[in-house]
Amino acid sequence: MSNDEKPLSSSTAKIPVKTVKIHPAKNGKERYKPGDQIYVRKNSGFFQRLRQRMNLVYFAFFALLPWLQYNGHQAILFDISEQRFTLWSLTLWPQDLTLLAWFFIFGAFLLFFVTTFLGRVWCGYMCPQTVWTFIFIWFEEKIEGTANQRRKLDQQKMSGKKLWKKILKHASWLFFSLFTAMTFSGYFSPMSELFINIVTLDTTVTMATILAFFTFATYGNAGWMRETVCLHMCPYARFQSAMFDKDTLTVAYDNNRGENRGARARKQAPKELGLGDCIDCNLCVEVCPTGIDIRNGLQYECINCGSCVDACSTVMTKMKYNQGLIRYTTEHDLEGKKVHFVRSKLIGYAVVLVIMSTLLILEIVNRIPLSLDIIRDRTELAKENFNGEIENVFTLKILNMSQTDNVYKLSVKGIENTKWHGKQKIFVKAATVHTLPISISVDPYELKSYMTNITFAVEQVSPQDDVIIEHESRFFNKR
Ligand code: SF4
Ligand code: SF4
Missing domain, CATH: 2.60.40.10 (Immunoglobulins)
Incomplete structure (x- = not known):
C-alpha cells in the first residue's frame, strides 16, 4: 500500500490519511530508533558550504559581540541585576516594556513568515542547537574519525587508545562548552570583568554556578542529546507544521522519479530494469543529523538542513542522472501543480511585519529617555x-x-x-x-x-x- 489515501471515520472524515510505505534499511532493520546513536556521515555540497559559512559568521558574531565597546560601555549588555538592556546607543528599562512587546511580536511574525515561505530553514541553518551540534560533530570527526570509524570504536572493548580518544573528545567538548558559557554569560554581565574573574579564578559563587550550568547544558545538548532536543524537546518542531501549506519550500524526495528504487550498474538504463532514479545507496540517510529517511515523506523530524540534498546530488552526478531527486521543493511542485510563492497567507504576514516594524521604529524614535x-x-x-x-x-x-x-x-x-x-x-x-x-x-x-x-x-x-x-x-x- 503506497501513497494511497483513505478517509477517516465519519467524525473526522474530512482529514485525508496518507499511508506511506516505510522501506527497511539495507541491513534489514530500521536505521534509527529513538535512543539509537546516530553517526552522521561527513558530507559536502552547496547547502553544506552555505550552512558552514552562515554558521561561521553566526558564531563569529556570537563570540565577538560581547567584547564590542560603544561610547565607553559594552555595546550589548542585558544587565538583569540592574534591570536594563543596552543595545548600542539605546538603553531599555522595565518602563520600555511596550517596546520589547513590539519586538517580540515582530520576531514571532518574522518566524511565521519565514516558516510559511521556507519551512524549517531556521532549524537547519541558524538554530544554536544545530550549529553547536555540527561543531561538536566536527570535534568528534577530528578525534575519532569518520562515521564508520566512530561506530567501530564504540563497538570495541575499552582499550588505552579508545580511552585516550574518548577523554580527548569529551575534554574538547567541555572546553568548548565552557567557552560558550563564558561568552553567553558575557551578554548578561560585563565581559571584560567576567573574563578577568574567570582567568584569575575569582568568580562569585552565583557566577560560578551559572557558568557550570551553561557549560553542562551545552555539553549535554550538543554532545549527548543532539537530535533528541529537536525531536522531543523543541516546541517549534511541534507547531511549525501548522504554518506549512502546499507551497512551503521543504526538502523532499521525488517519489515519482525515484521509485522503484534499487541498485544497478551505472551503464544500465533504469527504465529497462523497471527502476526509478534512486539507487538505494542509503547515503541520504547516513548524512542526516536527525537519522531519518526523507524518502518516507515529509516528517516533523526533518530540520530542512539540505544535507540529504547534497548527498543525493553527488550520487546523481556520479550516475549521470539529473540532480534534484531530493531537493528543496513544494508539495504542489511534486504533484505537478502550479506553485504559488506569493500567496494570501504570506502577504498577510508581510503586511503585519511592515506594520510591526513601523511601530517598532516609531516607538524607538519617539521614546523619551x-x-x-x-x-x-x-x-x-x-x-x-x-x-x-x-x-x-x-x-x-x-x-x-x-x-x-x-x-x-x-x-x-x-x-x-x-x-x-x-x-x-x-x-x-x-x-x-x-x-x-x-x-x-x-x-x-x-x-x-x-x-x-x-x-x-x-x-x-x-x-x-x-x-x-x-x-x-x-x-x-x-x-
Ligand atoms: S542518496 Fe539519493 S539515490 Fe541514494 S538512497 Fe538517497 S535518494 Fe536514493
Ligand atoms: S531529511 Fe535531509 S534535510 Fe531533513 S534533516 Fe535529514 S538531512 Fe536534513
Missing part, C-alpha cells in the same frame, strides 16, 4: 505651615534612561502661585535614579476644592535637548 515617579507622603496628605499655607509633601524619583549625565529642571503647574520647597535643578548621572524629597505650598485662597489636579514637569536643560516629561498628581487641602 526619562521617567518620573511621584510618591506622596501618605502619613499626612496636607498640612498647614508656619506661613498659614497648605503644604503637600512628595518624593520625586527621576530616572535618567539615557547614556549621558544630564541636568534637569523641575516645575509644577495646575495651581496659581505655588511655592516649591527643595531643589528645582538636579544633576542625574546616566542610567541612575535620583530621589528628591520636595514639598509644594500654596495660599489656601488659591484652592477651589479639597483636591486639585496638578502636573509635575521635568525638562532636560543640559546638554540641551528636546526632552520633557509631565506627570499628573493631586494637591490636597486640609479638611
Whole structure:
C-alpha cells in the first residue's frame, strides 16, 4: 500500500490519511530508533558550504559581540541585576516594556513568515542547537574519525587508545562548552570583568554556578542529546507544521522519479530494469543529523538542513542522472501543480511585519529617555505651615534612561502661585535614579476644592535637548 489515501471515520472524515510505505534499511532493520546513536556521515555540497559559512559568521558574531565597546560601555549588555538592556546607543528599562512587546511580536511574525515561505530553514541553518551540534560533530570527526570509524570504536572493548580518544573528545567538548558559557554569560554581565574573574579564578559563587550550568547544558545538548532536543524537546518542531501549506519550500524526495528504487550498474538504463532514479545507496540517510529517511515523506523530524540534498546530488552526478531527486521543493511542485510563492497567507504576514516594524521604529524614535515617579507622603496628605499655607509633601524619583549625565529642571503647574520647597535643578548621572524629597505650598485662597489636579514637569536643560516629561498628581487641602 503506497501513497494511497483513505478517509477517516465519519467524525473526522474530512482529514485525508496518507499511508506511506516505510522501506527497511539495507541491513534489514530500521536505521534509527529513538535512543539509537546516530553517526552522521561527513558530507559536502552547496547547502553544506552555505550552512558552514552562515554558521561561521553566526558564531563569529556570537563570540565577538560581547567584547564590542560603544561610547565607553559594552555595546550589548542585558544587565538583569540592574534591570536594563543596552543595545548600542539605546538603553531599555522595565518602563520600555511596550517596546520589547513590539519586538517580540515582530520576531514571532518574522518566524511565521519565514516558516510559511521556507519551512524549517531556521532549524537547519541558524538554530544554536544545530550549529553547536555540527561543531561538536566536527570535534568528534577530528578525534575519532569518520562515521564508520566512530561506530567501530564504540563497538570495541575499552582499550588505552579508545580511552585516550574518548577523554580527548569529551575534554574538547567541555572546553568548548565552557567557552560558550563564558561568552553567553558575557551578554548578561560585563565581559571584560567576567573574563578577568574567570582567568584569575575569582568568580562569585552565583557566577560560578551559572557558568557550570551553561557549560553542562551545552555539553549535554550538543554532545549527548543532539537530535533528541529537536525531536522531543523543541516546541517549534511541534507547531511549525501548522504554518506549512502546499507551497512551503521543504526538502523532499521525488517519489515519482525515484521509485522503484534499487541498485544497478551505472551503464544500465533504469527504465529497462523497471527502476526509478534512486539507487538505494542509503547515503541520504547516513548524512542526516536527525537519522531519518526523507524518502518516507515529509516528517516533523526533518530540520530542512539540505544535507540529504547534497548527498543525493553527488550520487546523481556520479550516475549521470539529473540532480534534484531530493531537493528543496513544494508539495504542489511534486504533484505537478502550479506553485504559488506569493500567496494570501504570506502577504498577510508581510503586511503585519511592515506594520510591526513601523511601530517598532516609531516607538524607538519617539521614546523619551526619562521617567518620573511621584510618591506622596501618605502619613499626612496636607498640612498647614508656619506661613498659614497648605503644604503637600512628595518624593520625586527621576530616572535618567539615557547614556549621558544630564541636568534637569523641575516645575509644577495646575495651581496659581505655588511655592516649591527643595531643589528645582538636579544633576542625574546616566542610567541612575535620583530621589528628591520636595514639598509644594500654596495660599489656601488659591484652592477651589479639597483636591486639585496638578502636573509635575521635568525638562532636560543640559546638554540641551528636546526632552520633557509631565506627570499628573493631586494637591490636597486640609479638611
Ligand atoms: S542518496 Fe539519493 S539515490 Fe541514494 S538512497 Fe538517497 S535518494 Fe536514493
Ligand atoms: S531529511 Fe535531509 S534535510 Fe531533513 S534533516 Fe535529514 S538531512 Fe536534513
